[in-house]
Amino acid sequence: MKRLREEEGSAFLMVIFMILLFMMLGMAVLSASIGGAHRTEKSEDNVQSLHLAEKALNEAAAHIAAEYNGKEMAIRPAELMAELQNFVKEFNNRSVGTGLEGASGYIESIVYTGNDLQAGQQKLDYYLKVTAKAEVNGSVRRLSQNIVLDTFPDFLRYGLGSEEGDVILNGSPYLAGNLYVGEELKLSSMAGYRYLGQELAVQSQFPYLAQQEGLYGEVYVSAVDRIKHREDRVSSYVPLSDPAHITRYLHSEPSRIKLKDNKKFVSINVEQSFLDKAALTVGDNPNVRSQLAARFKRGVKKQDDMLSVLNERFKEDVSGDGLPDGEGWLTPPVMPELAELTLEDEERYAAEVRDFAAKLGGLTKPVIVEGPLTLGDDYKRIYYTDKSAENWLIVNGDLIVENYEDQFVTIRGNILVTGDIIIKGKLAVDATVIGLGRTEVVDAQIRGIGGKELMVLISKGPVDVYRFDAFQPITGDYSKEHDYTLDAFFYTDAEAELYGVGSTFWMNGGFFARGDITINAVLGSTKAVEGETSLQFDARSQLAIPGEQSRFVIDYDQNVFTSQSTGLPRVKKVKVSIGRKWLESQ
Structure with a gap:
């Protein structure tokens, strides 16, 4: 009987324990449900x-x-x-x-x-x-x-492009940057070239459109079917039927094709930009700009009538520092044309050259220089200590750089040129240059000052870039530091035709044209062999050579905006x- 009572007591405790256990479990479930609801x-x-x-x-x-x-x-x-x-x-x-x-x-x-x-x-x-x-x-x-x-004008956002025309890429140019197409993008694996008076062609790869550390590498075009291709130089171009085919024809991906309304392109007017910058030299006075525009003569290298307005303003002291606002109108010394020069004549001329060189090498204010102005033998520098928005050197005529010495000549400052621009040899640069004539770049080494600057050259006329010193061997991938590489961004209001077949065309910057732009390029080394009627190309198969060893490379320099912020042209529209x-x- 005693054992029965003990068992009944134990059963009662077990029941109480189970009730408490289930109550605790129920409270936990309820708490979790409420907490979950709150968290949700x-x-x-x-x-x-x-x-x-x-x-x-x-x-x-x-x-x-x-x-x-x-x-x-x-x-x-x-x-x-x-x-x-x-x-x-x-x-x-x-x-x-x-x-x-x-x-x-x-x-x-x-x-x-x-x-x-x-x-x-x-x-x-x-x-x-x-x-x-x-x-x-x-x-x-x-x-x-x-x-x-x-x-900013839109052309500065692209490594290569045409605003209103076709972009024609023959062979294997290599672009690390964005590509803009005004009309049609025409792609071919056959590169054309001229040799000994003949028009010839060679089979290479299709062009390369590459990224820079995951950025850029996009092609902007109004419609996918505006991208066309062909296998040779005689058949008709075929529209791209499938965006996936861009992998073959541009070594890129379908996602890299970006559709863009060409009507929204923010254009540059070279002549208006020239007048804008000229007016800035006297404080951006609207009345002065109107006078400059009224006296501006299109197609004339000398703009004496227009620039005389600025010269008069340079004599004023608007800044209030007790000095003229400009350096005036300077004329380079000219050797006297005498049958027999005396020692005194030669010494006088040498002194004038030294004085003029000193002025060019230590500019602090806007100045007009009578052209042609030639840098090379006598004048080694155009140097503004303050590269501000109003400090422009204006050349009334042609600007010529002709320097084949080991030492670079230097241009630091912004320049307006009413005539042609010719660059030959070695030039160290940190400048924006706007020219109303044509531009010729021959066998040039253009290097940015300090390894981080560059030249933005905007030309109303054609821009021709070529080398007589051709057939340099390609022994490795493109490099910004190589002697071939030009630290420059070119714009032309005309058409452009560029070659990387015999010559090597490597650029850290960009190239943009208003009209058609045509590029021909191959991979690897090229050489001329005496007695042969065509060029001899790399012993390796063109299909086996990487795109980074193209003879034509444009490596877009996004620092163009910061490097040349005070000299870049103003445009008509704001871009958001x-x-x-x-x-x-x-």
């Missing part, structure tokens, strides 16, 4: 607040794009800056509509993040940081986005670029 609700609030912040950013971007994208640039950069600041003040704290209960979203701030303008600087791009704040049931999210407004979004830390 919180997660939904986070997602909703993020979407609301994104909606606010999209609205701000749409407002900015509608206000500025494509805006005619009758205004000056300083005026655009003032408009931006006013726009920021008016748009800050703008509420964003939402139908969610307990939710709010607005533009917390639009902040100009660029550096303030310093004296003499020309601002061509404007960075805005837009931050949106959204709150849903206590869940707060801040989302930011960069928006860039700039007034929408950057990436990112979540701000709480």
Whole structure:
């Protein structure tokens, strides 16, 4: 009986224990369910607040794009800056509509993040940081986005291209950068060349469009069927039937094809840019610019009548420093044309040359130089200590660089040329040059000062780049440091035809034309053999040579905007670029 009572007591305790156990399990399940519901609700609030912040950013971007994208640039950069600041003040704290209960979203701030303008600087791009704040049931999210407004001409964004014409790539040129096509992109594996008066061709690979560390490497064209190809030089071009075929014909990927409305291309007017920069030398006075435009004579190398307006202004002291605003109108010394030169004549001329060289080598103000101006034997430098927006050297005639010595001649500063531009030999450069004539670059070594600068050369006439010193062997991949490489970005208002068959054409910069641009190139080494009627090409099969060993390489230099910010031309329209979004830390 005693044992029975003990067993009943144990059973009672077991029942109580089980009840407590199930009660604890039930509470745990209930707690987990409630916590999960709260977490789910919180997660939904986070997602909703993020979407609301994104909606606010999209609205701000749409407002900015509608206000500025494509805006005619009758205004000056300083005026655009003032408009931006006013726009920021008016748009800050703008509420964003939402139908969610307990939710709010607005533009917390639009902040100009660029550096303030310093004296003499020309601002061509404007960075805005837009931050949106959204709150849903206590869940707060801040989302930011960069928006860039700039007034650069579009050609500077591409390593190679044509605004209005065809881009014709024959053989295997190698482009590390973006490619712009105005009309049609025509691709062939046959490279043409001229030799001993004959028009010849050689089989190579199709062209290469490469990226730079995951960037660029895109082809911008109005439609996929505007990309065409052929296997030889006589058959008709065939439109690209499948974007996937771009792998064969451009060594690229279908995702690299970007459709673009050519009507939105922001063009450059070379003559208007010339007048803009000339007017800047006297403070960008609209009245002066009107006088320059009225006296401007198209197609005439000498612009005496126009430049006399600037020369008179250079004599003034608008800056108030007690000195003329410009250096005046300088004329290079000329050796006297006498039957017999005396020692005194020679010494006088030598002194004048030294004095003129000293002026060119230490410029501090805008100046007009009577052309032709030749750098080489007597004059080794054009050097502005301050490369500001108003400091331009204006050559009234031709600018010639002819230097075959081991030492480089130097140009640091921005130059306007009314005539032709001829560059031969070694040139170290940090300059923007705008010319109204034609440009010829022959057997040149153009190297950026300090290894990071370059030359932007904008030519109204054709740009011809070639080498008589051809047939350099290609023993390795393209390199920015190689003697062949030109640190330059060329633009021509005309058509262009370039060769990397006998010559080696390596460029750290870019090349852009308004009209058609045609490039012929092969891979590896090339040589001429006496008695042969055609060139001899690399012993390796063209199919076995990597694209980086092309005789024609353009390696786009994105530093063109920062290197030449004070000299780059102004364009008619503002361009709005929408950057990436990112979540701000709480």
